[in-house]
Amino acid sequence: HFTTTAKSVSLCNNFFLFSGNFPEKFNSEKERKEFSWEPNREETGRSFFSVYFLRLPREFVWSFLVLCVWRGGMSTTTGTVNYRNGTNRSSLRTQSSASTSGGQKSTLKSKSVLRKSSPASLGGGSGAASKSGSGGDAGVPGRVRVAVRLRPRNGEELIADADFADCVELQPEVKRLKLRKNNWDTDTFEFDEVLTEYASQKRVYEVVAKPVVEGVLDGYNGTIMAYGQTGTGKTYTLGQLGEEDVADRGIMVRAMEDILSEVSLETDSISVSYLQLYMETVQDLLDPANDNIAIVEDPKSGDVSLPGATLVEIRDQQSFLELLQLGEAHRFAANTKLNTESSRSHAILMVNVRRSLKTRDGLSSEISNGNSHMTKSLKPPVIRKGKLVVVDLAGSERINKSGSEGHTLEEAKSINLSLSALGKCINALAENSSHVPFRDSKLTRLLRDSFGGTARTSLVITIGPSPRHRGETTSTIMFGQRAMKVENMVKLKEEFDYKSLSKRLELQLDNLIEENERQQKAFVDEIERITVEAHNQISEAEKRYANALEEEKLRYQNDYMESIKKLEDNWSKNQKKLAADRLALGEKNGLDITSNGNRSVAPALDEVSELKKLLQKEAQSKMAAEEEVNRLKLQLTEFKKVEVSGNSEIMRLHKMLENETQQKEKLEGDIATLHTQLLQLSLTADETRRNLERHDSENTSGAHPESAENPPVGRLFEQVGLQKILSLLEAQDADVRIHAVKVVANLAAEEANQQQIVEAGGLTSLLMLLRSTEDETIHRVAAGAIANLAMNETNQELIMDQGGIGLLSSTAANAQDPQTLRMVAGAIANLCGNDKLQTKLRSEGGIAALLGMVRCGHPDVLAQIARGIANFAKCESRASNQGTKRGKSLLIEDGALSWIVQNAKTETSAIRRHIELALCHLAQHEGNAKEMVKEGAIWELVRISRDCSREDIRSLAHRTLTSSPTFLTELRRLRVDVR
Secondary structure, X not given: OOOOOOOOOEEEOOEEEEEOXXXXXXXXXXXXXXXXXXXXXXXXXXXXXXXXXXXXXXXXXXHHHHHHHHHHHHHHHHOOOOOOOOOOHHHHHHHHHHHHHOOOOOOOOOXXXXXXXXXXXXXXXXXXXXXXXXXXXXXXXEEOEEEEEEOOOOHHHHHHOOOOOOOEEEEOOOOEEEEEOOOOOEEEEEOOEEEOOOXXXXXXXXXXXXXXXXXXXXXXXXXXXXXXXXOOOHHHHHHOOOOOOHHHOOHHHHHHHHHHHHOOOOOOEEEEEEEXXXXXXXXXXXXXXXXXXXXXXXXXXXXXXXXXXXXXXXXXXXXXXXXXXXXXXXXXXXXXXXXOOEEOXXXXXXXXXXXXXXXXXXXXXXXXOOEXXXXXXXXXXXXXXXXXXXXXXXXXXXHHHHOOOOHHHHHHHHHHHXXXXXXXXXXXXXXXXXXXXXXXXXXXXXXXXXXXXXXXXXXXXXXXXOHHHHHHHHHHHHHHHHHOOOEEEEOEOEEEOHHHHHHHHHHHHHHHHHHHHHHHHHHHHHHHHHHXXXXXXXXXXXHHHHHXXXXXXHHHHHHHHHHHHHHHHHHHHHHHHHHHHHHHHOOOOHHHHHHHHHHHHHHHHHHHHHHHHHHHHHHHHHHHHHHHHHHHHHHHHHHHHHHHHHHHHXXXXXXXXXXXXXXXXXXXXXXXXXXXXXHHHHHHHHHHHHHHHXXXXXXXXXXXXXXXXXXXXXXXXXXXXXHHHHHHHHOOOHHHHHHHHHHHHHHHOOHHHHHHHHHOOHHHHHHHHHHHOOOHHHHHHHXXXXXXXXXXXXXXXXXXXXXXXXXXXXXXXXXXXXXXXXXXXXXXXXXXXXXXXXXXXXXXXXXXXXXXXXXXXXXXXXXXXXXXXXXXXXXXXXXXXXXXXXXXXXXXXXXXXXXXXXXXXXXXXXXXXXXXXXXXXXXXXXXXXXXXXXXXXXXXXXXXHHHOOOHHHHHHHHHHHHHOHHHHHHHHHXXXXXX
């Protein structure tokens, strides 16, 4: 549309000067060459004008001048319209005032109505939101962004509408759409983005979804939704997998590619839920058995959650594609006149992105009294939680055009009612109404955060070109126009990860405690070794000293005695010799006698001198011995001092050991208190369970027994800690082990505790109890806890990897108590519902164990056996439909079919329902048909298709009988009519 003024239009020498947006498209390349133009820009007032010089024929110039004057009148008329939702009102007023000041007064009133919005990009506002995300919970305003996409004509429309023009005309350069009412009357609408039939899937993703995905990665909630008439390409835009051509990948696949490329799988996590809203019931596309999920609203924040939905963690793109394929296989679709594969449910993909922001731990050192202490200040890590919701709405349709009838008609009514409720909510939000009827439909409850909430929302409306569906196209366009008026308050989802910090601190504390215990033990051992070594050295030194002293004393005494004896003998000999000489000489001359006497005395004197020398030597030896004795006494004194210091050290160690003993006694007291609490909780749990079993039929509307049992267990869990409770599973006292197992089983009944129990080693401890103990009470309670843990797919694989099915099978073979068999059968039944474990479950004896427990005959045990067989048959049926299962059923090979047929007419409703489901699932595989005919199962299928109380099972049996060639042949032979 061109705004013309007196200054901007002139005619001179076949040149035409005009201002405005020159169209970028020409009908042919030849026209582009003829219209040689060169752009130039100049600023006039507050707006920019594009000036183009064109060489044109004179006749064309006059015609074009008349057209510009007429369009200028239109712009003058439309320029004064007040736009509620747009943010560029000033630009419109400027344009209107400019046209008025130029003296151009329109003489024609245009019938076009221009819906103006902010010309910002579809992901606008992300920058502002990112900057203010940490500024509190106030949020940032963000309008719902709307793009329109035109589907090309299909084969039917090319033939039927060959003589008619499209009902819409797109102007992507100015982001406008013209809706033709007739040949001369049109309505003009503006959107945030206008996508032609030639727009690629990549282009659609970049302008519609990529800004929202980037916001989710930054910690904001985001919603991408497709709305439009059935058959206009909503599912193609959002959910196309691109298996044949990667260029056809839809928004879901491309969004996950961007998310996986930005996150770190070591610190971040991505989890996905895939749901459908069918006939006002929320169903899990990843687990079809979960067909009635409750919607839970937080009364304080108003946030909506689906706690019963399957949550699958995504690690790579291939697993996500397999998940989408699984979900699409379970989604309801039907063939109508408008679409051969018309979606009969609203598909909702929820992608939860949890990202950790890296923070550094501060490290500071403190020095006091000459000792260096390192103090580490820990900060909790920051996590951002963004949720991406991709909604593929079922197409709105008119019954007279779609030709829906029967059940398809009821589906169409439900779809139209939910879309009508969504339209009412958007109208109320657009008009700032005080009441928004979110609770009129489950669809509006699920999308409460997307419209008027805290999410950044992008809406793509899909339309068709056919003039036959002008009414539906008009309705879709008006829906988008109203949605553009909705304002959301985008908020950053950022919080501290106190759980991971607590876990990390607990691990550090455990490591420090273990290290301290090791150091204390090593210190005590070293002190004991030093003490023993000191005692040994002291005793050896005392022994050596005593022996040496005694030997030296004896030696000196012997030498002294021998010397004295020798001297006495020599003296006595000399005396006798002297006397004999005197007597022999007689009365001789005195001189002669004297001389002779002197000569005889001389040798005696020599001997005496020799004896004196010997005595001196003996005295010296004695002195040396005394010195040696004194030296040894000094050594003994030193050894005694060492002994005294060792005794003082030993006393100090004794005091430390006494302190350790006191701490040990205190811990034993705490353990005794814990034992008492476990005993009380176990008695409470047993009494509650007995009351439940005794009044089960009377308390169907009463409170769940966990409501009375969980508060004390929760308090124990918070006060004591999971690690201490699990450590009691290895206690020597059998009663303590039994009570500890009961507490773990009660904790495992809550889904929030299961992951913590598995991470802390609780599953391994429970399996170890089955392997090591023979107490049937422990077997019963442990099997119940394992059954609770087996409700999670990840835990199922862990149980199989740790040999759990073999332990459960051996427990079932040795058990006699019906309650123990019921718990074991329940655990195996939960494992039977995993598609990945079918072959391994059968090879390790799981099916044989189920059939072996039939011997009990208790109704509760038989109900769990029937449930396990039904789950196994359902997985086999799904694998057969997907083409991954061939051949006869493993259940039939193990002889389960005869038991199924025998118990198909049992009076117990729980057993009969599961058996009927098992028969229907087995019959869906053509490879089982002959065996089922041979065993007489076909008669049970006929009975189920006629007399079953549940309509879904009855219709499944009927569909199975009428779709199997083998069954149809047998029924014709038996002349049985199942129509």
